[in-house]
Amino acid sequence: MVAPAEAARVSPWQLYVAFSRMSLGGFGGVFPMVYRTLVERTRWLNHTDFAATWAFGQMLPGSVVNNVATMVGYRYAGARGAIAAVLGLIMWPVLVLLAVGTAYATVGDLAPVRRALTGMSAAAVGLSMATGIKMLRNLPRRWRHFAIAACVFIAIGLLRLPFLGVFIIAAPVSVWLIWRAR
Amino acid sequence: MDAAWIGALTSSALWQFCMHIALLSGTAIGGGMIAVMPDVHRLVVETNHWVSSEQFTSAFAMAQASPGPNFLYIALIGWQVAGWKGTIAGSIAVALPPALVCYAVIRLGSGRESGALQKAFRRSLVPLSAGLLLASGWVLANTVDDSWRAALMTIVFVVVLLRTRVHPLWLIALGALLGGLGLL
Structure with missing residues (x-):
């Protein structure tokens, strides 16, 4: 299920871009975006693979989405893919939150x-x-x-x-x- | 090595915050960082007084209204603890340990669906997660809903979310509007 894929290869850059889009498109939880992107748009996983990956991610510590990014990244592009996927997942939202934090520090007391x-x-x-x-x-x-x-x-x-x-x-x-x- | 420098670092709020978050995120089975929110609240509000209860719930609400995975509310709590450094370091502390655990597990080859015990483990996590999520909601509710109007609004929102398929973001926007108008 999570061994490096035999068939299609996906580059770390593609993984980074795909997970960036999922994370920026997901408000109040990214699950719907992750399913839509991985299963329906890119077809990197079929429904059964997705369900198995998600279920396995639930048995490990931390957020399921973070674990799914690690597993999908590793499956398609090894360690570099895992890093690229996790980085894509958190980098842009963290930049947005830096702006939100700055704004809160400025006007949060009003x-x-x-x-x-x-x-x-x-x-x-x-x-x-x-x-x-x-x-x-x-x-x-x-x-x-x-x-x-x-x-x-x-x-x-x-x-x-x-x-x-x-x-x-x-x-x-x-x-x-x-x-x-x- | 300058021991004073290391001492200053390890006693700083930023370091303490990140180490505790890393420990929590690396062990949070059955619901991730949302489920261990009562522990995060105890760490930053009750034990160390790095942030106030109001700042804590505000950070959680603002993170819910921002794009990205839910666990990144830690990034905004990090902002309250130590500014932008807290956001960056907090994000690493929350994402890296579970990613390393996950990587180690799949490298060791146990990423196969196998055995009735594994299935039982997965199924037994579901009621645990439900209890954890409700506990998180309860702890947050105790800090937010100190006026009867806010408590009433939370209850109404719960019912609306259970009965309809409305996107949660609309309810958060409605909450901001009602609050901003001074109706809470």
């Missing part, structure tokens, strides 16, 4: 700007919550799935325990519960 940012924040919170609820709705209707989600929410959201400690305990328990219930 009352109307602060009020507007409060409104934006309230919306962004709603976005995170809605994503979590959507994942919850898509879980299999079994008590153990909801119990795991609830325990993680209580441990991290309410008790404010550190992520790593919770994960080290919750992940094996979760694997065991779901493994046993096959």
